[in-house]
Amino acid sequence: MALTFGAASSAQEVSDTGEVEEPYPNLDVFVDSVMETQFKLLDISAMTISIVKDGEVIFAKGYGMQNREEGIPVTPDTSLFRIGSTSKLFTWTAVMQQYERGNLDLDADVNQYLTGFQIPDTFDEPITLKHILTHTPGFEDGGLGYLITHNAEDAATIEEFASNYIPARVNEPGKYGSYSNYGTALAGYIVQNVTGVPFDEYIEQNILEPLGMNNTTFREPLPENLAGGMTVGYKREAGVYEPQPYEIIGGGRPAGSIASTASDMTKFMMAHLNGGRLGDAQILQPETAALMHSVLFQPDARLGGMAYGFYEEYINGRRLIGHGGDTFQFHTDMILDMPENLGIFISYQTITGTKGRTEFNKIFYNTYYPAELEAIVPPEDFNERAHKYAGNYSFWRRNFSTLEKAMSIPSGGFTVAPSEQNTLIFSGLENPVQLVEIGENLFRQIDGPMKVAFGEDEDGNIQDLYIDFLPFMAMSRTPTLETAFFKLILPLLSILIFFTVWVGWLYRRKEFKAMESGETAAIKLSLATSGLNLLFIFMFIGIFATYQVDLFFEIPTVLKLSLILPLLIIPATLGVAYFAVKMWREGFWRPGRRIHYSLVAVASLFMLFFYSYWNMLGWQYL
16 A cells, blocks of 8 residues: 655635535545555655645645655655656746846847857747747757766756757757757756856746745755755665666756755745735736746647647646656656646656656546546548558657667657548557547547647648647658668668578588688678677667666767777678679679678668668767
């Protein structure tokens, strides 16, 4: 059974008959029940939650252990959790403060607020703060070797991060939502630059201190007065909880470094629910707060969109705004239901993923704001046009220009296929979803509320795919060279061919010794080419399987050394290609052996192209 600690409080109302009414009856029993189930099923070590309603804290509680070694339980008032990208809402609040004070123009080129470096003008249209607020600046994703560190002394400053790790611009601004940590870090640097106040201090002076959030900080490492309250991040292996180092986000911290308590987060939620005001503190003017909560970008007008940093989510037909947040050790969500004057903050310490945080709010709304799902019937003629949606789609949030691009090789993307029931089968989420057409290029899950819209290119062909609860994660059709055939099947066939070279040599070693020097040179080159390819492929797979998330902390030496191999493969492959042409021209060896040798040349040439496409030739990392 899940351990429960801390204090729970409920705001109560008095009815006309004098009876006490609770806004959410049996809330404590409800939350305890959900937590008990989640702790059992999701391998959660600790969790904290707070709920506000009508300007009051109606629930705040901690579950599990803040520190297992010292036997300290989680409490909502003093136990700090890393809130990950939920931190972005503080950075965006700071941006909106500077907007209302006249120091920032949200429609201006961000380059006018930068000193010492500029964002390249890859496209004619400049990037603005509105683009960054909505995750539509068009940046690629990145973080290999620099996103996180365990040593604060090695961490970049915000300015160094913003200037040294500028991602490639791969789309025109405003075209696609593609989640960008760099964009928010850049916004934090802009706030720092226009105010002349270090980012951490600015947040403290203009948001945290006015709201009385005394147990919240962007600073890394944690200040001494807060360090003792930090919930330890644990990784459980073989039933043993192993404490993990504190994740230092460094110069990217405006995008995700806050450590806070559930009780502190109630103050931030209530301020936003109350037009920027909490008690005597006014962190935003009401009109600015209202603007910040309004829709700024939608991938499709029929789907949820992005506000000014907040993103929309609809549960049981109710519009919610908020922001999730994930580090490797913590998973967080914060939502605001403006019409209900309701806010929910939850944070989990677990390395098993985001399922807990994405589940809780749905369970809450299904319990206290239930709604019937309208039944829908697939159009009888849909299969006549279903084929135009079929195919594989990939998120724009991926890397294009560095070695990190190779990390997406194992990803299968998302697949859309027609079914015999006049529906589409959408695969790639946790479970396949059956989609029913409900409008032009608009679909809804047959047994759930999820909506999906497709976008057309200039010629009217289906090119893009949007999910209603992911306005910051657009997809487009997967490029041909990134489909399974080119990134998995052909490499596997090449590996098989390379193996046959060595197997053949082992069986024909005596015959090899009797060959002329030209023939032996050709075979030696094929052995070298095949061996180098096999060595690099298996080293590369092994490195990525072994280091996994550690690759975002630093580039391991073994990876740097392994990247020598593709460069050695180049001359070896050219030599094999030379002998392949030579043997056909001069007619030595029997046809079967010539065909096999030519296949080795083709396989190695393909793999060189493969390495080049996935940025494995040379040391292509920041």
